[in-house]
Amino acid sequence: MTETEIRQAIVDTLHQIAPEADPGQIREDENLREALDIDSFDFLNVLIGLHERLGVEIPEADYGQLTTLSTLVQYLSRKLAGASGKVS
Amino acid sequence: MPSLGADMTEGTLVQWNVKPGDSVKRGDIVAVVGTEKADIEVEVYETGIVEKLIAQPGDKLPVGTPLAMIFVEGERVVPAVPEAPPPKPTARMRASPMARKLAQEMGVDLSTIQGSGAGGVIERADVEKAVELTAKAKVPSETERITPAQAAVPSPPTVEAGMRHAIALAMARSNREIPHYYLSTQIDMSKALHWLEHFNQQRTIENRVLPAALLLKAVAGALVQVPELNGYWIEDQLKTSHEIHLGVAISLRRGGLMIPAILLAQQKSVEALMAALRDLITRARSGRLRRSEITEGTITVTNLGDLGVETVYGVIYPPQVALVGFGKIVERPWAEQGMLGVRPVLTATLAADHRATDGHQGAQFLQALDRLLQEPEKL
Numbered sequence: 174m175t176e177t178e179i180r181q182a183i184v185d186t187l188h189q190i191a192p193e194a195d196p197g198q199i200r201e202d203e204n205l206r207e208a209l210d211i212d213s214f215d216f217l218n219v220l221i222g223l224h225e226r227l228g229v230e231i232p233e234a235d236y237g238q239l240t241t242l243s244t245l246v247q248y249l250s251r252k253l254a255g256a257s258g259k260v261s
Numbered sequence: 262m263p264s265l266g267a268d269m270t271e272g273t274l275v276q277w278n279v280k281p282g283d284s285v286k287r288g289d290i291v292a293v294v295g296t297e298k299a300d301i302e303v304e305v306y307e308t309g310i311v312e313k314l315i316a317q318p319g320d321k322l323p324v325g326t327p328l329a330m331i332f333v334e335g336e337r338v339v340p341a342v343p344e345a346p347p348p349k350p351t352a353r354m355r356a357s358p359m360a361r362k363l364a365q366e367m368g369v370d371l372s373t374i375q376g377s378g379a380g381g382v383i384e385r386a387d388v389e390k391a392v393e394l395t396a397k398a399k400v401p402s403e404t405e406r407i408t409p410a411q412a413a414v415p416s417p418p419t420v421e422a423g424m425r426h427a428i429a430l431a432m433a434r435s436n437r438e439i440p441h442y443y444l445s446t447q448i449d450m451s452k453a454l455h456w457l458e459h460f461n462q463q464r465t466i467e468n469r470v471l472p473a474a475l476l477l478k479a480v481a482g483a484l485v486q487v488p489e490l491n492g493y494w495i496e497d498q499l500k501t502s503h504e505i506h507l508g509v510a511i512s513l514r515r516g517g518l519m520i521p522a523i524l525l526a527q528q529k530s531v532e533a534l535m536a537a538l539r540d541l542i543t544r545a546r547s548g549r550l551r552r553s554e555i556t557e558g559t560i561t562v563t564n565l566g567d568l569g570v571e572t573v574y575g576v577i578y579p580p581q582v583a584l585v586g587f588g589k590i591v592e593r594p595w596a597e598q599g600m601l602g603v604r605p606v607l608t609a610t611l612a613a614d615h616r617a618t619d620g621h622q623g624a625q626f627l628q629a630l631d632r633l634l635q636e637p638e639k640l
Contacts, residue, residue: 192514212512213567214542
């Protein structure tokens with residue numbers, strides 16, 4: 174899966190949680206929760222959504238790393254690369 | 262028409278979920294009623310058979326007006342709202358739920374629209390047409406440009422305006438009638454968070470529990486120990502409730518808030534509370550709450566920690582007698598047994614009605630809350 178596809182999956186998931194916001198307008202380094210006014214429940218729902226879409230396990234200990242679009246894309250890319258590496 | 266809030270005087274029947282001849286049992290959701298704040302699912306109080314639907318979707322009716330007649334086995338036919346006063350005649354506006362919603366959003370008076378649906382029912386398209394015509398009619402000419410004074414005239418009522426109005430009424434009443442007192446305490450959350458981390462490690466992401474659910478469990482436990490904070494101030498006296506229905510302040514994405522309750526919270530496990538909270542938040546934000554959830558809260562809990570707030574000084578939701586506020590869990594220097602360390606610290610606040618309780622009981626509650634969070638495994 175390319176970074177563009179991962180980014181699109183994130184934007185689609187965010188749009189489901191915050192339909193009135195425009196996740197496409199978020200800057201790479203902007204705090205996602207602040208930009209979209211997402212509380213801890215909605216943030217958990219975002220992570221559950223990404224888990225369902227991409228099949229990535231996201232341990233609770235990693236939540237703190239996932240603050241911006243950029244860190245989320247990097248994190249998911251690493252996870253997906255690791256998962257496909259194991260498969261092959 | 263049930264009362265769905267202390268200040269509700271009338272409501273609009275949005276839809277029936279039953280028809281004459283249907284069997285219903287106590288607690289079944291039989292209708293959806295629109296209030297200033299949101300559409301609410303209404304349960305039936307009786308077990309029996311629907312004899313007759315009196316109100317029609319679109320009818321705006323005063324609280325207490327019977328909506329339907331229920332035939333109860335071995336008894337007479339009872340109105341769905343037994344204590345109802347005689348219904349006042351009101352203009353009947355038959356409209357589809359979508360049309361009603363759009364009309365409310367756009368501030369269009371349904372009674373001015375001619376319905377094109379079967380039997381004259383107003384459809385969404387009819388409302389859209391009316392909005393279009395109104396917009397055209399309102400385009401000002403060069404000589405009629407809106408002056409600042411005119412622009413200050415209130416805009417047509419919207420769901421948001423209705424929500425603001427309902428909150429204004431309840432909060433103004435609270436500040437007018439309730440002599441609040443406030444207490445706060447700092448709680449070392451290291452044991453609770455450590456326990457939760459371990460608890461979540463064994464669970465898939467869908468089943469993980471947030472600290473908010475653990476806090477609700479602790480509030481319910483502390484209320485069992487200090488029941489005077491759980492109930493209502495009615496007719497100049499405190500009426501405590503044996504059941505703990507935790508009202509949870511939930512902000513809505515379009516603005517405003519709802520305070521639906523997790524019913525019988527003291528009987529629920531931490532996991533069950535998390536599931537109930539998730540369910541309530543989802544339904545509050547999609548407008549599918551039930552009557553019992555928005556009217557039966559015996560205390561309110563509000564958590565503003567997500568926005569970085571450390572201390573919450575709440576306004577009690579009348580006729581309740583207390584509100585518990587939680588702030589953000591922050592790392593702070595913490596001295597214990599002569600040792601200084603860094604701990605995750607939560608500020609818990611109690612706003613309570615001084616007519617119902619005194620500071621002593623309030624302090625006992627916060628003390629119990631702290632004690633319970635130091636032994637999370639026992640919660």
